[in-house]
Amino acid sequence: MKQVTFSVNKENNALLGQFEGESIELPALWLRERCQDELHLDRVTKQRLFDPHQLPEDLRVKKIESLSADKLQISFSDGYEGTYNINEFDADFDIWDGAPEPKPWLSDVDKSNFYVEYEDLRSEKGLFNALKTFITYGLIIVNGVPERSDTVLEVAEFFGHVRQTNFGKYFEVYTRPDSNDLAYRSVSLGPHTDNPYRDPMPGIQLLHCIKNETTGGLSTLVDSLSVIEQLRKEDPHGVKLLSTIPVRYRHFDQDVDLIERRTMIQLDSAGRVEGVAYSPRLDFLPLLQPEELKVFHRARKRLGLLFSDARFEWRFKLEPGQLQMFHNTRVLHGRTSFDPNEGLRHLQGAYIDLDEPKGRYLALKRRLLA
Secondary structure, X not given: OOOEEXXXXXXXXXXXXXXXXXXXXXXXHHHHHOOOXXXXXXOOOOOEOOOHHHOOOOXXXXXXXXXXXXXXXXXXXXXXXXXXXXHHHHHHHOOOOOOOOOOOOOOOOOHHHHEEEHHHHHOHHHHHHHXXXXXXXXXXXXXXXXXXXXXXXXXXXXXXXXXXXXXXXXXXEOOOOOOOOHHHOOOOEEEEOOOOOOOOOOOEXXXXXEEEOOOOOOEEEEEHXXXXXXXXXXXXXXXXXXXXXXXXXXXXXXXXXXXXXXXXXXXXXXXXXXXXXXXXXXXXXXXXXHHHHHHHHHHXXXXXXXXXXXXXXXXXXXXXXXXXXXXXXXXEEEEOOOOHHHOOXXXXXXXXXXXXXHHHHXXXXXXXXX
């Protein structure tokens, strides 16, 4: 959907953009930097062949001439004159950069939308549809994944490049006494973000079920976008504190001591809620004035209760041959407790960075539309 329209004011040689009900004059410097001719812009890479940082700050538009419905000839006070396709400006006003808009979901959402088939990932169309679902909902469940070791890495490579951490290129999830993380025990794990003590946090996590012989150990997923939307209705001041005051997170073992400070509610560059850094096992209250600390803690407490509320939390059994992939800071994951004496529950996990699926989606979209 086109989000902006353009018009020329010939009286003062100005190009106007109508965006979200407002009229904005596009400054001469803004236009000059976006020149589109082959002497200034490489056709293959779309990278500039000049340094726009050196343009004069007092640039003026001298003349604008319409060549067609979507092409303008613009001349500037520094002597440059070039042809502009104004459709190229649309990307500057697309707040989602050509990707699908995220859709918050509750536990009663139609979950058939979340499932994709492993074999479909091998085709461009199938992978494109999976990427679209993931970007929209923050998760997918892949059916039919071979129940063998290391397959999680193969699936990860469809969507991005595997990110190695102190847990390795991939990690094993099964019961191990005295392990360096509670994920490797049989205890219940509440909804949480992985690795909030790391900078950057892993953007995406994959968990592949190889064997599950227990009646417990149900997987849980909850969309933090829906939860924060509810918390904002109840406690807007609390949401503001959780969005602006950093919290300290820590993980340590005999080989590494990782510490990071970040806000519990994560905002993107436009100030929109992107997700959370949430792990009651790893965070520490910030030092605030007593009354403000109470407000902060009350919001944090309510956030945790909402994450486990049946309205928001989806519980299901991840079966052998299934793989769940989720946006680590948007969709929190957890697990109910289980009895290891019933049998083996064996998952393998891996991480990839958050920007990869969006980048691959945009490239596939360009190819498929062409």
